Amino acid sequence: MxxxxxxxxxxxxxxxxxxxxxxxxxxxxxxxxxxxxxxxxxxxxxxxxxxxxxxxxxxxxxxxxxxxxxxxxxxxxxxxxxxxxxxxxxxxxxxxxxxxxxxxxxxxxxxxxxxxxxxxxxxxxxxxxxxxxxxxxxxxxxxxxxxxxxxxxxxxxxxxxxxxxxxxxxxxxxxxxxxxxxxxxxxxxxxxxxxxxxxxxxxxxxxxxxxxxxxxxxxxxxxxxxxxxxxxxxxxxxxxxxxxxxxxxxRFDEIMKKRLRIWNAYHAAFEPLEKKEWQRPFIPEKCKHNAHMYYLLSPSPGERTGLIEWLKKRGITAVSHYEPLHASPMGISLGYGIKDLPLTLDYASRLIRLPIWPEMDDESLQRVIENVLTGVARNI
Ligand SMILES: Cc1ncc(COP(=O)(O)O)c(C=O)c1O
Missing domain, CATH: 3.40.640.10 (Type I PLP-dependent aspartate aminotransferase-like (Major domain))
Incomplete structure (x- = not known):
């Protein structure tokens, strides 16, 4: 590999x-x-x-x-x-x-x-x-x-x-x-x-x-x-x-199909993580999604940071996402309090996004999957 x-x-x-x-x-x-x-x-x-x-x-x-x-x-x-x-x-x-x-x-x-x-x-x-x-x-x-x-x-x-x-x-x-x-x-x-x-x-x-x-x-x-x-x-x-x-x-359908392939592979491979209290994306029945992003929610912020570091050492770029606006320097300067939106703050601190792009090959996909699974299993 x-x-x-x-x-x-x-x-x-x-x-x-x-x-x-x-x-x-x-x-x-x-x-x-x-x-x-x-x-x-x-x-x-x-x-x-x-x-x-x-x-x-x-x-x-x-x-x-x-x-x-x-x-x-x-x-x-x-x-x-x-x-x-x-x-x-x-x-x-x-x-x-x-x-x-x-x-x-x-x-x-x-x-x-x-x-x-x-x-x-x-x-x-x-x-x-x-x-x-x-x-x-x-x-x-x-x-x-x-x-x-x-x-x-x-x-x-x-x-x-x-x-x-x-x-x-x-x-x-x-x-x-x-x-x-x-x-x-x-x-x-x-x-x-x-x-x-x-x-x-x-x-x-x-x-x-x-x-x-x-x-x-x-x-x-x-x-x-x-x-x-x-x-x-x-x-x-x-x-x-x-x-x-x-x-x-x-190339609309081609790009969509390629993204969905990666998304679906992640989703199937990470099902066992739910027993360890990692949360996978949820798609309501009335929604059809476009595989724009694949993310996981870790049980704690520390485990999220740990997994990002673990993957980085293995050449894989995984990233967090939005810093809640109300708790940003601009939000604070506008008068919002950091604790105003507890769920937003909590979930944002635990979200990790994994690599997803149309031309990602099977080998790269498997490398991400294996390293996420081993990283989580070692409790990072
Ligand atoms: C939710 C949301 N709105 C707006 C934007 C801004 O998009 P653009 O870069 O096309 O201006 C982004 C960019 O990532 C976004 O995530």
């Missing part, structure tokens, strides 16, 4: 990625060219999620969402603390107060049962994050939002190709935001997408994304010149990057 390093993540770049990028250099290089259009079509074909606008990142898609919801100073936005800073920054940038919601212990997703107790007359939006590509309880979340007249913005950064009751994540609510960052299942280096259910809101998004102008209408031949119509920014990626995404999307 070789001992080459096993990275945590490696994007799947095949011949088609080189070909698409080469072709994209012959056309328009700026945004909203033919590859941007093709990416939207391929995305719908692959996921059933229609009408995605490509953006420069999921971070920017979330910022666009906050602008679309008209978030302003004094508004409150409910989100999990167990997420990436971008989920919070997007709303903080508009002056919102962040209201953090604790998580469910089986999926690490926002606990929808806590939402009614967090809603006030200042609440404007709920932002569920589909952690590890496993959907939140969207029926319940949408129902609560409807009752209180709130927007729902899905952070589906990790959930491209995931489903809730056969409907695509990111298209389950008012607005959904995706990531095509290098670390995600389908990548364009840096990139993202946004899906907006309301037609008028989508038209506004097209302008906000293009520096507040109606350039997209001009490109469609609907107006003979374009002008400044809205507050806006530059949220559209170059057509060269869209070309890279097109190549990835033509």
């Amino acid at each position: 070789n001992s080459l390093p096993i990275p945590f993540n490696r994007p799947s770049i095949g011949r088609s990625e080189y070909e698409y990028i080469k072709k994209s250099l012959d056309g328009k290089l700026c945004g909203d060219g033919s590859f941007t259009k093709e990416a939207t079509i391929l995305f719908e074909k692959a996921t059933k999620a229609a009408g995605m606008l490509l953006t420069t990142s999921c971070t920017h898609a979330l910022e666009l969402a906050a602008l679309l919801c008209g978030i302003s100073s004094g508004d409150e936005v409910i989100l999990p603390s167990y997420t990436f800073s971008s989920t919070a920054n997007a709303f903080l940038l508009r002056g919102a107060k962040l209201v953090f919601c604790d998580i469910k212990t089986k999926t690490m997703n926002m606990d929808e049962n806590l939402l009614p107790s967090l809603i006030t007359n200042k609440t404007k939006a709920i932002v569920p994050v589909h952690y590890a590509g496993v959907a939140c309880e969207m029926d319940a979340i949408n129902e609560i939002a409807k009752k209180y007249g709130l927007f729902v913005v899905e952070d589906a950064a990790q959930a491209v190709g995931s489903y809730y009751k056969d409907k695509p994540c990111g298209a389950l609510s008012d607005i959904g935001c995706y990531s095509f960052h290098e670390t995600k299942n389908y990548c364009m280096g840096e990139g993202g997408g946004i899906i907006i259910s309301d037609r008028k809101m989508r038209e506004r998004a097209e302008m906000i994304r293009e520096k507040g102008t109606d350039r997209i209408s001009f490109l469609r031949g609907e107006v003979d010149k374009y002008t400044w119509r809205e507050i806006g920014s530059s949220y559209l990626p170059s057509d060269i990057l869209a070309g890279l995404l097109c190549a990835q999307l033509t």
